[in-house]
């Protein structure tokens with residue numbers, strides 16, 4: 001097992017819990033997954049039961065803007081495909097307090113390159129609009145600098 005066995009990891013916007021369960025199963029981390037959508041949290045709990053990792057993974061409904069954890073709780077905080085829905089200026093700052101000193105932040109997010117053709121830019125803008133309407137949340141891709 002790698003060194004991070006038994007480390008405490010928070011996955012923000014965990015969705016159906018795929019990565020949280022993977023980390024618990026493959027690495028042996030203790031994982032907490034939070035998501036604003038109750039339906040996803042129920043799916044995530046079911047996944048954890050199916051994969052027999054419930055003792056290492058806890059899922060709960062929570063908002064990334066009001067993380068319900070004490071300061072310095074986690075060795076790592078991870079997001080995947082979440083920041084597009086959020087205020088990026090604010091979201092990542094919310095993670096720092098719940099991280100231990102020298103804790104890690106793992107950000108696996110889509111972005112759009114700045115130098116693209118007008119046609120590609122138009123298609124991305126359209127996709128952002130349609131996707132935002134489907135999920136009923138503001139949705140935009142950041143540039144690499146953002």
Ligand SMILES: C[S@@+](CC[C@H](N)C(=O)[O-])C[C@H]1O[C@@H](n2cnc3c(N)ncnc32)[C@H](O)[C@@H]1O
Nearest residue numbers: 013014015035036037062063064080081082085
């Ligand atoms: C595209 S999904 C990604 C889910 C998962 N990370 C994955 O990669 O499969 C975005 C997730 O962010 C969650 N989300 C959006 N706003 C949130 C917020 N304010 N706090 C917590 N989760 C949020 C959504 O409910 C959704 O599950």
